[in-house]
Amino acid sequence: MKLTWFGLGVLACTSPFVAAAPSSRAPKVKHSIREPYGWTKHSVPSPNHRIELRIGLAQPNIDVLEKHLLEISDPDHHRYGQHLTKEEVEALVAPHDESLELVDEWLASHGIQEEDFTRSPAQDWVIVDVPLSLAETMLDTTYNVWQHTDGDYLVRTTSYSLPEHLHEHVDLVQPTTIFARWKGMRSTIFWPDNEIEETSIASAKQLAGTDVDPACNVSITIDCIRQLYNLEGYTPQVPESNSIGITGYLEQFANIEDLQSFYNDQLPEAVGTSFEFVSVKGGLNDQNLSNAGVEANLDVQFAFGLTFPTPGTFWSTAGRPPFKPDLGSTENTNEPYNDWLDFVLAQPELPSVISTSYGESEQTVPEDYARRACAGFMQLGARGVSLTFSSGDGGVGDGDDDPETTTCITNDGRNITRFMPLFPSSCPYVTSVGGTNNVPEIAVFFSGGGFSDLYFPRPAYQDAVVSEYLANLPQGTYEGLFNPNGRAAPDVAAQGRRFRIWVSGQPISIGGTSASSPTFAAVVALLNDARIAEGLPPLGFLNPLLYSKGLDAFNDITIGNNPGCGTQGFNSTVGWDPVTGLGTPDFQKLKDVVLQY
Known part of the structure; x- marks a missing residue:
C-alpha cells in the first residue's frame, strides 16, 4: 500500500525498505557547513523519524534556458514575449540519461526501487520518503535536532556525503544542511x-x-x-x-x-x-x-x-x-x-x-x-x-x-x-x-x-x-x-x-x-x-x-x-x-x- 500526496508529492511505502548492500564506492563529502549562527544541537531524533529526501539531479542545459529567458524578456530582442511551453522548459532542465541510471543504481543499492520514489515531470528531481536511519546511511551522516534561539526546532545535519562518482550527477540532497525557516515577512x-x-x-x-x-x-x-x-x-x-x-x-x-x-x-x-x-x-x-x-x-x-x-x-x-521534538513528532x-x-x-x-x-x-x-x-x-x-x-x-x-x-x-x-x-x-x-x-x-x-x-x-x-x-x-x-x-x-x-x-x-x-x-x-x-x-x-x-x-x-x-x-x-x-x-x-x-x- 502506498500513500499518494496531492500533486507532485511523495509515493512512500508503508512497509520497511528491503535491506541491501550499500554501494561499494567510497562516499565523499558533497556539502558541509559550519554550525549555523543562532542554532545549537538539542537532542538526537528517533531513528524512525520520517524524512522526505529531495535529490536534485544535474541540469546540464540550464545555461541554455537562461539564454532563452533573457531573449524573450528583452524588449529589444525579436523574440520578446515568445514564452516557452511547459514541455520545452522541461526538455531544457532534464538530466542526462547517465545521471538517471547512476542515481537509480545508488538508490537500489539501499533497497529503494523505482516504485518507492517519484520524479518531477522533467525528471530532474527524485523524491523519496525514508526513515532517518536509512537517510543517515545513504548520506554517510548523522542528523540532530537543532534548536534556534527563537525556540524553533529542525532535524538537520551540517555535512553529508555521496559516492564520489555521483557528485557530477547530483546537485544537492535536501533537507540536510538547510537551516532556513521560511517564515512570513515580519508584519x-x-x-x-x-x-x-x-x-x-x-x-x-x-x-x-x-x-x-x-x-x-x-x-x-x-x-x-x-x-x-x-x-x-x-x-x-x-x-x-x-x-x-x-x-x-x-x-x-x-x-x-x-x-x-x-x-x-x-x-x-x-x-x-x-x-x-x-x-x-x-x-x-x-x-x-x-x-x-x-x-x-x-x-x-x-x-x-x-x-x-x-x-x-x-x-x-x-x-x-x-x-x-516530542514523542509524537515522527515527521x-x-x-x-x-x-x-x-x-x-x-x-x-x-x-x-x-x-x-x-x-x-x-x-x-x-x-x-x-x-x-x-x-x-x-x-x-x-x-x-x-x-x-x-x-x-x-x-x-x-x-x-x-x-x-x-x-x-x-x-x-x-x-x-x-x-x-x-x-x-x-x-x-x-x-x-x-x-x-x-x-x-x-x-x-x-x-x-x-x-x-x-x-x-x-x-x-x-x-x-x-x-x-x-x-x-x-x-x-x-x-x-x-x-x-x-x-x-x-x-x-x-x-x-x-x-x-x-x-x-x-x-x-x-x-x-x-x-x-x-x-x-x-x-x-x-x-x-x-x-x-x-x-x-x-x-x-x-x-x-x-x-x-x-x-x-x-x-x-x-x-x-x-x-x-x-x-x-x-x-x-x-x-x-x-x-x-x-x-x-x-x-x-x-x-x-x-x-x-
Whole structure:
C-alpha cells in the first residue's frame, strides 16, 4: 500500500525498505557547513523519524534556458514575449540519461526501487520518503535536532556525503544542511487609533489640491492605491483570459468571510465573489473565522480586490512551522516552499503573475539549494509568469529583529557583522518589491534592500542604474558590510504600511513589504490585461523591461532609509536605490510602455 500526496508529492511505502548492500564506492563529502549562527544541537531524533529526501539531479542545459529567458524578456530582442511551453522548459532542465541510471543504481543499492520514489515531470528531481536511519546511511551522516534561539526546532545535519562518482550527477540532497525557516515577512502592525505619526499628519496637509484623499495618510484602501498609482478609470477588459496568484504557507488561511467583509467595506461590487483554492501536498483550507491568517488575508484582499474581476488563485501549501521534538513528532521536512515550486512547475496552466511574501536570510540557504530554487523561478519566467517577492521587513538586516537593533552576524565561522539580503528576493529572475509609506511617498523604514552577498552577481539589466547609485555613494560607505557586485534589491516598491484589512471579523491596520508585493503584483496583472486585450502575451519576467524601457514610468522615491545591522542603512535617492528600487508604479505610464512591445 502506498500513500499518494496531492500533486507532485511523495509515493512512500508503508512497509520497511528491503535491506541491501550499500554501494561499494567510497562516499565523499558533497556539502558541509559550519554550525549555523543562532542554532545549537538539542537532542538526537528517533531513528524512525520520517524524512522526505529531495535529490536534485544535474541540469546540464540550464545555461541554455537562461539564454532563452533573457531573449524573450528583452524588449529589444525579436523574440520578446515568445514564452516557452511547459514541455520545452522541461526538455531544457532534464538530466542526462547517465545521471538517471547512476542515481537509480545508488538508490537500489539501499533497497529503494523505482516504485518507492517519484520524479518531477522533467525528471530532474527524485523524491523519496525514508526513515532517518536509512537517510543517515545513504548520506554517510548523522542528523540532530537543532534548536534556534527563537525556540524553533529542525532535524538537520551540517555535512553529508555521496559516492564520489555521483557528485557530477547530483546537485544537492535536501533537507540536510538547510537551516532556513521560511517564515512570513515580519508584519509591522499599526493600529490607527494610537499610531498616527506626526509625519503622516503633516503629509496629509500637503495633499490639499491633489487627487489623493488625505485619509490615505491614515489608512490605505483599494481607492488609495488606485489614486496613488494612477489606476483610476481602468477596468479589466479581458479578465476571463487573465489571472493572478497568491502563495500561502505555514498554515496561513485566507478566510472567505473576511474577504466578503473587506469587499463590503471597500469594493461592494465584488461581494459574493471569491477565489480558486488549490491545496498543495495536503494544504488545508480552514475557514474557521478565528483561524484567519493575517498574512493570507492581507495578500488576497488587496491582490484580488485591486484586480477584480480577474480570477485569483490561492495556494495553501502544507507544512507547519518547525516542529516540537516530542514523542509524537515522527515527521518533519519543513520545506513547504520547494513543495509549492514543484507543484506549480508540474501544472500546464498558471496565473500570469504570482506574489509571495515569504523568505529567509540568504546565508541560511545553502548555495546549491538557492541556485536550484532560482532555476525554478527561471523556468516559470520562461513560461510567461511574472514573480514578485517581498524584499523583507528588516531594512538591511534579515528581518529577525527590530531593524534598529538587528545584529546581522555571519554564520561562516567569522561571526562578523554583515548586511543580510533576503532570499528569494535576491534571485535575479524575480522582481523584488520594497516598501513606502505616507503621501507624498517616502521609503518606509523597514523596507528590505541591499545586495546578494554570497550567490548571485549583479545581472546585466541592473548594471547602468546600480553602478550610478554606487558611484554616488561617499567613498568607504559601509565598506566591508555588503557586496557591491551582488544582485541588487529591491527592483521596485509600493505602499507597505497602514493597510486596512479584515481579520477574524474585525478591521485592522497592518504593514510590511508583505503588503507591497501583492499590491505591485496587482498592477502587473492589470498591465497583462491591457496586453492580452491587444492580442499581446503576458509580460513574464519583468526586470529587463523595467530597467530599460520603464525607468520613466515610476514615481521616484528620494526620501527615507532602511536601518538595520546597527546602521542607518542605505538612503533613498534620485534614481534606483536599495530601499525602494526604481520607485512606485504609474500604471498609465507603464501601460503605454508595455503596449509598445
